[in-house]
Amino acid sequence: MTLHLIPDYDLSKHTWLGVGGKADFFAEVESEADLISFLKNSQCPITILGAGSNVLIRDGGIAGVVLKLGKSLQNITIEGDKIIAGAGTKLMDIAGKAANAGLTGFEFMEGIPGTLGGGLASNAGAFGGKLSDLLQEISFIDFQGNKKIISDFSDWGYRSSPWAKKGIFWGAVLRAKGQEDTDKIRFLMNEYHTKRVATQPQGVRTAGSTFKNPPNTSAGFLLEKSGLKGYKKGKAEMSAKHANFLVNNGATATELEDFVEEVRAIVAEREGVKLEWEVQCLGRR
Ligand SMILES: Cc1cc2nc3c(=O)[nH]c(=O)nc-3n(C[C@H](O)[C@H](O)[C@H](O)COP(=O)(O)OP(=O)(O)OC[C@H]3O[C@@H](n4cnc5c(N)ncnc54)[C@H](O)[C@@H]3O)c2cc1C
Structure with a gap:
């Protein structure tokens, strides 16, 4: 199998802001082997799209191939205090599964509408938590089709990930901060939800925070x-x-x-x- 490339594909429907021109080509990726084989044999520029909740795609569209992770990359397995997830999984689904399993540290993901892959690209975070605090291992495929395991997160900072734009986040192992009663975890997630509803616009086309917070201010x-x-x-x-x-x-x-x-x-x-x-x-x- 290889990737099924669709020409002139309208990207606006894949973004929260609801704007953007066409991709020269678009494909959903389901298998690692297909992706690696495609990357090893292609010279095209590659752009990867998650849930489109942190992007402004320009009206002229995107040159080359836009890839989106398919359903097979939306999976969560829990092993003890670890959560293993495909990069297409929604952060909110991870938070929900963690809560059910009584695992803490994932509560901040409540209300972040992106995927794990998109979150890894920006080191997504909220309410004092961020993805890199939980990361144990990431599986990553660079744009040349080489697979890597990333296990050093010391240089990940506020809304910054040193691997962004260098390839495709494929999946990650996240480690809980500890065990807690599910009701207590849900209570905290509800508090975060309430804070968002009180302070952020609801039911509108937005991509969340437009600008990063500068040091010592917002x-x-x-x-x-x-x-x-x-x-x-x-x-x-x-x-x-x-x-x-x-x-x-x-x-x-x-x-x-x-x-x-x-x-x-x-x-x-x-x-x-x-x-x-x-x-x-x-x-x-
Ligand atoms: C209402 C609202 C609230 C939000 N609140 C927060 C918040 O509290 N904290 C926060 O951090 N963000 C927040 N965001 C922004 C956004 O949800 C996060 O940045 C999210 O992690 C983006 O994920 P995505 O899947 O939508 O990525 P996309 O928007 O699709 O892509 C974002 C970037 O990631 C890259 N990317 C996507 N998937 C992959 C992949 N698998 N491999 C490599 N690169 C990839 C893209 O190329 C792009 O550069 C909010 C957005 C909205 C609309």
């Missing part, structure tokens, strides 16, 4: 101080509920990207801080 605070909470231009908006959440009310990718760049320039001018994008902008304008 992007939301700086945006609010710059008068940008609820700031709108056309169909693009910085949420009135959480200033760091970009909301798409029907804008194009170009309009969204230009709007965010304008907002960035305003914060730089008013607060002297150059905010760094947390959302990944991919593709051609």
Whole structure:
């Protein structure tokens, strides 16, 4: 078997912001052997897409091949205090399974709508927790088709992973921080959920936090101080509920990207801080 490549594939339906042009080619990956064989025999640029909850895909689409992990990469096995999961698994499913098994440390994943693979690319985190705190081992396939096991996480930082953009996260072994009563774990997850509902826009097209938090402050605070909470231009908006959440009310990718760049320039001018994008902008304008 090899990958089934679909030409001119509309990517907007795969992203939370609901924008983006077409991939030259798109394929779902189900088997490691197919992926490795494809990578070893292809010269095309490769982009990997998870749940599309942290990307702004540009209107000109993406050159080369866009890969998405298929159903066979959505799996969770629990062995003692370890969770072994395929990279296509939703972080929230991992949190749920961990809670049922009485394993702590995964609660922060509640409310993060991405996959494990996407989470590994940004070292996703919330409420003081982050993926690298739990990682024991990652299986990774570089863009040349070489498989590696990653077991050193000392240089993983806040929303940064040294392996991002170098290949494909295939799966990971995560180790719980400890054992706890399932009800207590669920209670904490509910608290996190309640906090999100109270502070973040719901039921809108967004990609979560637009900018990373600079050292010792938060992007939301700086945006609010710059008068940008609820700031709108056309169909693009910085949420009135959480200033760091970009909301798409029907804008194009170009309009969204230009709007965010304008907002960035305003914060730089008013607060002297150059905010760094947390959302990944991919593709051609
Ligand atoms: C409402 C909302 C709330 C959010 N809250 C949080 C939060 O609290 N904390 C947080 O950290 N994030 C948060 N996010 C952002 C997002 O959910 C996370 O960054 C998530 O981990 C992205 O996963 P994804 O599968 O959607 O990745 P995508 O958005 O599809 O991709 C993101 C990046 O990861 C790469 N990638 C995806 N899969 C793989 C793979 N298998 N191998 C290699 N690279 C890959 C892509 O190429 C891209 O560069 C939020 C987003 C939304 C919409």
